[in-house]
Amino acid sequence: xxxxxxxxxxxxxxxxxxxxxxxxxxxxxxxxxxxxxxxxxxxxxxxxxxxxxxxxxxxxxxxxxxxxxxxxxxxxxxxxxxxxxxxxxxxxxxxxxxxxxxxxxxxxxxxxxxxxxxxxxxxxxxxxxxxxxxxxxxxxxxxxxxxxxxxxxxxxxxxxxxxxxxxxxxxxxxxxxxxxxxxxxxxxxxxxxxxxxxxxxxxxxxxxxxxxxxxxxxxxxxxxxxxxxxxxxxxxxxxxxxxxxxxxxxxxxxxxxxxxxxxxxxxxxxxxxxxxxxxxxxxxxxxxxxxxxxxxxxxxxxxxxxxxxxxxxxxxxxxxxxxxxxxxxxxxxxxxxxxxxxxxxxxxxxxxxxxxxxxxxxxxxxxxxxxxxxxxxxxxxxxxxxxxxxxxxxxxxxxxxxxxxxxxxxxx
Amino acid sequence: xxxxxxxxxxxxxxxxxxxxxxxxxxxxxxxxxxxxxxxxxxxxxxxxxxxxxxxxxxxxxxxxxxxxxxxxxxxxxxxxxxxxxxxxxxxxxxxxxxxxxxxxxxxxxxxxxxxxxxxxxxxxxxxxxxxxxxxxxxxxxxxxxxxxxxxxxxxxxxxxxxxxxxxxxxxxxxxxxxxxxxxxxxxxxxxxxxx
Amino acid sequence: xxxxxxxxxxxxxxxxxxxxxxxxxxxxxxxxxxxxxxxxxxxxxxxxxxxxxxxxxxxxxxxxxxxxxxxxxxxxxxxxxxxxxxxxxxxxxxxxxxxxxxxxxxxxxxxxxxxxxxxxxxxxxxxxxxxxxxxxxxxxxxxxxxxxxxxxxxxxxxxxxxxxxxxxxxxxxxxxxxxxxxxxxxxxxxxxxxxxxxxxxxxx
Numbered sequence: 001x002x003x004x005x006x007x008x009x010x011x012x013x014x015x016x017x018x019x020x021x022x023x024x025x026x027x028x029x030x031x032x033x034x035x036x037x038x039x040x041x042x043x044x045x046x047x048x049x050x051x052x053x054x055x056x057x058x059x060x061x062x063x064x065x066x067x068x069x070x071x072x073x074x075x076x077x078x079x080x081x082x083x084x085x086x087x088x089x090x091x092x093x094x095x096x097x098x099x100x101x102x103x104x105x106x107x108x109x110x111x112x113x114x115x116x117x118x119x120x121x122x123x124x125x126x127x128x129x130x131x132x133x134x135x136x137x138x139x140x141x142x143x144x145x146x147x148x149x150x151x152x153x154x155x156x157x158x159x160x161x162x163x164x165x166x167x168x169x170x171x172x173x174x175x176x177x178x179x180x181x182x183x184x185x186x187x188x189x190x191x192x193x194x195x196x197x198x199x200x201x202x203x204x205x206x207x208x209x210x211x212x213x214x215x216x217x218x219x220x221x222x223x224x225x226x227x228x229x230x231x232x233x234x235x236x237x238x239x240x241x242x243x244x245x246x247x248x249x250x251x252x253x254x255x256x257x258x259x260x261x262x263x264x265x266x267x268x269x270x271x272x273x274x275x276x277x278x279x280x281x282x283x284x285x286x287x288x289x290x291x292x293x294x295x296x297x298x299x300x301x302x303x304x305x306x307x308x309x310x311x312x313x314x315x316x317x318x319x320x321x322x323x324x325x326x327x328x329x330x331x332x333x334x335x336x337x338x339x340x341x342x343x344x345x346x347x348x349x350x351x352x353x354x355x356x357x358x359x360x361x362x363x364x365x366x367x368x369x370x371x372x373x374x375x376x377x378x379x380x381x382x383x384x385x386x387x388x389x390x391x392x393x394x395x396x397x398x399x400x401x402x403x404x405x406x407x408x409x410x411x412x
Numbered sequence: 413x414x415x416x417x418x419x420x421x422x423x424x425x426x427x428x429x430x431x432x433x434x435x436x437x438x439x440x441x442x443x444x445x446x447x448x449x450x451x452x453x454x455x456x457x458x459x460x461x462x463x464x465x466x467x468x469x470x471x472x473x474x475x476x477x478x479x480x481x482x483x484x485x486x487x488x489x490x491x492x493x494x495x496x497x498x499x500x501x502x503x504x505x506x507x508x509x510x511x512x513x514x515x516x517x518x519x520x521x522x523x524x525x526x527x528x529x530x531x532x533x534x535x536x537x538x539x540x541x542x543x544x545x546x547x548x549x550x551x552x553x554x555x556x557x558x559x560x561x562x563x564x565x566x567x568x569x570x571x572x573x574x575x576x577x578x579x580x581x582x583x584x585x586x587x588x589x590x591x592x593x594x595x596x597x598x599x600x601x602x603x604x605x606x607x
Numbered sequence: 608x609x610x611x612x613x614x615x616x617x618x619x620x621x622x623x624x625x626x627x628x629x630x631x632x633x634x635x636x637x638x639x640x641x642x643x644x645x646x647x648x649x650x651x652x653x654x655x656x657x658x659x660x661x662x663x664x665x666x667x668x669x670x671x672x673x674x675x676x677x678x679x680x681x682x683x684x685x686x687x688x689x690x691x692x693x694x695x696x697x698x699x700x701x702x703x704x705x706x707x708x709x710x711x712x713x714x715x716x717x718x719x720x721x722x723x724x725x726x727x728x729x730x731x732x733x734x735x736x737x738x739x740x741x742x743x744x745x746x747x748x749x750x751x752x753x754x755x756x757x758x759x760x761x762x763x764x765x766x767x768x769x770x771x772x773x774x775x776x777x778x779x780x781x782x783x784x785x786x787x788x789x790x791x792x793x794x795x796x797x798x799x800x801x802x803x804x805x806x807x808x809x810x811x
Contacts, residue, residue, distance in 0.1 A: 035499060036452060036506050038481040043454055043499055063738040064499045065455055068531030070723075071747060071754055083528065090456035106632055134459075153466035160463075171460060171552055233658050233684065236712030247684070254687050343631040346662070346680055346689065359662055359680065372664040374680075382715050408455050411738060497761060497771040498740045532747050532756025533739065 028056060033396065035064045041138055041400065042407030046384065048396065055396060058388040060381050066411040073371035077337030078104045078178055081371070086172040088373065089409040091134050092127035092352050093173050094163065099349035101176035102257060103358035107345040108178070108312055108338065113304040116180050117259040121296050122193070123166075123175060124258075124349070125289040129200070130159045131352035131404075132282045132289075139279065139401030140211060143220050148207055155203050158196050165189055178338055179313035180306030190297050197290050197297075204286055212280070221276035225387040225399035228273060235386065236379040239354025240281040241403060245273035251350035263295045275402035282404070285352075312338045337366020346374075353377055353406060373412050377405035436574050443487070443513060444569035445475040447562070450486035450510065452503055454493030457520035457552040461492045464555035471555075474562050483509040488565070490558075494522035495535045507542050515569065517561055518544045521551045608686040610635040613655045621647055636678075636691040641703060644694055648679070648709045657681035657690060660706070663716035665724040669750035674698040675726055679706070696726060705731040723748035 029050045035043040043064035049057040069088070073081050085100040086093040098120045105112065112120075137152035160170040166189055167175040167182060175182055211217045227237065232245040242249060250267040252260040268284035270277030306313045314333055315326040342364045348357035354376025361370040380403055387399050449471070451461055464471045465479055472478075480486035483506045495503055507516070518538055521527035524547040526536035538544060545568065548561040614628045614637050624647070626638035639647050651657045662680040673695040681690045696703055705728035706713045717728040718737040725746040728734055735741060744759055745752055759771045 035502055036481075042458070043502075063736075063740070064496065064502070065494060066496055066498065066533050066738040067494055067529045068533045068747065068754070072529070072531055075754055087456050090459060109632065150467050153463065154468065157463065157466070157468045170554065172456060234711045236660055236710070249684055344634075344636065344678075344691075345632050346634060346691070348661070355661070357662060357680075359664055359678070361666060369668075370664070370666045372662065374662040378715065378719075379712055382712060501761060531754055532745075532752070 031393075033393075035061075038142070041405065044381070044400070044405075044407055044410075046396065046400075048388075048393065050393070053392045055388050055391055055393065058385050058396065060384050062378070062381065062407070062410055064411065065407045069412040070371055070373065073368055075367065077366040078340065078368065079337065082176065083172065083174045086174055087408055088375065088412065089131070089351060089353055089356065089377070089406050090172070091406055092131035093171065094123040094175060095127035095131070095349070095351050096356065097173060097176040098124045098127075098258070099347070099351060099356045100358055101178060102349065103345065103347035103360055104178045104338075104340070105307075106347045107343065107360050107362055108309075108340050110179055110307050110309050110312055112180060112307050114259065114301045115303050115305050116307070118296050118300050119181060119185050119305065120176065120258050121260065121263070122185075122293060123173075125292050125296070126159055126162060126193075128289045128352045129286050130156055132286050133159075135352070135401075135404035136207065136211075136279065136282055139275075139398070139404070140207075140217075142397045142401045143217065145211065145214075145217065148210060151203060151207060155200060158199075162189065162193055162196060165192060177306075177313070179309055180304075184305045190300065193293065194297060197293055200290060201287065204283065208283065212283070218276065220395070220398050221274065221279060221402065223272070223274050224391060224395045225275045225402060226273050227383055227387055231386055232273070232383070235383050237354070237383050238376050238379065239351070240278055240285060241354065241380055241383070243268065244270035244278035244281045244402075246271055251348060251355060255348075257347075257349065260292075262299070263292045265289075265292050275398050278402045278404075339366065340364065340368075348374065351376060353404060353409065354380055356409070373409075375409040375412060377407070377410040378412075380405050381410060436572070437570075439574040440570045440572055443572075443574070444566040447476055447488040447515065447566070447569070448478055448480045448486045449476045449488045449490045450481065450483055450506070451479045452489055452491045452493075452506065454491070454495060454499060454503075455522065457492035457523070460552040460555055461490060461519065461558065464558045469555035469559060471559065471562065474559060474566070476562065483507075484511060486510060487513065488515050488517065490517045490519050491523045491538050492519040492552075494527060494529055495538050496533045497535055498533070500535050500538075500541055503538065504541050513572075513574075515545045515565055516542060517546045517548060517558075517565060519548045519558055519561070520553055521549060524549060527551060608655055608683065608688070610688050610690045613651065613657070613688075613690055616655060617647065617651070620650060634689060634691060636693055638693045638695065641694045641696065644692075645704045645706055645709065647692065648681075648706045651681060651690070651692075652709055656683045656685050658684055660710035660712050660716075661689070663706075663713055663720065665720035665726050665748070667724060667748060667750050672697070675701065675724060677703055677720060677726060701725060702727045702729050704729050707731055722746070725749070 031048045031050055032045065033048055034045040045061040045064065047059045047061060048055055069084050072084060082097060082100065085096040088096045101120070133152040133156050137149040140148035163173055164170050166185055167173045227241070227245045229245045229247045232242050232247060246269060248267060248269045253267055265288045268281045268288070270281055311329060311333070315329055319326040320330045340362045342362055344359070344361040346357055346359045348355045355374065356376055357374030359372040359374060360368050363369045384399065384403070388396055391399070451458065453461055463469060476488070489507060489510060491503065518524045522529060522534070523538050526534050528551065530536070535541070546561045546565045548557050550557050614625070614635060617625050617637065621639070621643055624640040624643040628635055628637040659682040660679065661682045664678050666676045666678060668674060668676060675696040675698065677694050677696060679692040681692065682688070694703065703726055705717055707717065708730070714732070715737060717731055718734060720726050721728060721734055722736040722738050723746060736743060739747065740761070742760065745757060747756070756771065761771055
């Protein structure tokens, strides 16, 4: 026998009235942003939980560029791993090379000559300028200011020309070697760099005029993505993101390496911890890098550009081809790798994205037992949920742009 | 009237404002000179792709006016960077969403063959799951190499049989004349600095 | 506060739970007991001022008695010094207490250690894979996992992307054994089928 059941049929007007009288909350929507998205710099996926336009929660999902660098490192000699370090933070390859070289040199306990240190400082600061140019360019482009991107890319092309002059490659340079550099700096490098440094501040000023007092840019960045100093330290955020939150900590000042103690420069620190402060930190860091580069170029010492340790550094080709001992050293160095002592060491450098650290555990021999890359972007991205809560989807783009992360480094 | 039948357009009439050509040629010419790229910028090659789009190398003068990030509005997918297995499904899905006619450039060593990452997580070349028209070698390839790859692709598009593809029910890939298989670009592009 | 003073305070406060400190290239490493890990970390954060956890990494010492270890690198912004803590984890009890309650940054680092080594962190708010996809059956950084990888099913979001295959090494140049002395041991030569055929043709 059929059972009867009472159904309540309400028309749309009644339903609308009922919804209005309910708590004005509405359904939460899960929106997927990325991994193929123009504004997530690289392949980052952010899962947003939205209430209308407002973000309630944001979970970054990474791993879309995990290439297995750390496992590859266990199978390569220290020198063979240098090209992989280029591709970590691929916006500033020279800086990664420098950090890795110093890490392995710390493990081996060797010190490089002053000329090598000066050249490495120049490389690192050029990389910093290059990375910040793209960071600001991409951030501005995502917010809508396309012109800035094209202007800053023109300056990046000049840095590419400099990289090409010094090591042959525009971009993925692999310039440093353990105990020194691949080759000495050519003679026309410093004049070309000085010419570039003469023109760069004018471009930075132009961008400043376009963006810093621009009402739209300020509206989109002020008080967006605020990260308090306590949160920043607890989350392990480093680099301009930490300094934008007001914590004055720069590895170049706190634990100077590679001769940074000889140069005069300031470290910009923000006050509010929002996107605008991070942008201002990066702009000012570029100007300070110009200052360091001028000093490094003026005080460039002559002399050796490789450490004299024959067991670590490849000897001069002329000697390899004529003398027996150098030939044996060259052979052993290339086939077996440098004979690093057993021990564990951690070295971190102030990369443009933050603190790039290499934690090397060596059991002796030419390949590391474990090479852990402490990537700044990996740690900085953990701050996204904290920064994005309560903002709107459009602000998410500004937050990601101001964090300036790179997925190559984050996923390794 | 010219006796030759060629895929190209001839200026036949003296007043020079009337062009008589084959429809295939006209369609191919329009398609190849307006191949809007969908930049699947995964890793470092994406930076060189951006450099190719910026003012110095300017991919727009080859017809790739805008980088359309929406697959529905683009013709050419440039996969620039290492594709890992986690991303492979995403790339394939975006490729499937693109409307015909579409072409694919594998830019860089990682997209062509896995590059220097022969590890557990990296797809050893995107041609394992999607069809590729042009492979550009380099790590990363210079923007000039990308432009040469684009030009080679444009030559290939210029030889397609567009009308037959639109009419026939045969699988689409067999209708585009790919006489010698995909094009591989490798070469020396670095400008020589004076010593 | 220098690392040595911090270690001394640790030794007095947690007697018996700390090992002998090791100093190498100016860095101090001290092995601590697994059970007291969170207490020690909290003590170091609140009393000794190590407010930043710079790095957390898992290590696989294949062949040792206690196969895994987890290293914590602490940093004090105020005193500008580093300190490394090390705990050893045996393979049969691969669980460690999570320090996300002490430093929130440990969240993703511990997820990565879980993903790569299989070390579980007790008390972690969200312990799932971070770099590999969720259904991946292996832990790649273990020493017995090959660099080329093993075949696995791809995640559900993959559309017709096939299956994750092992990278074709064919004895190619990047297959090495970690720690082998010479390149000949480390890089087995590729079997050259073309020249084998050629040699066979010559002799036949």
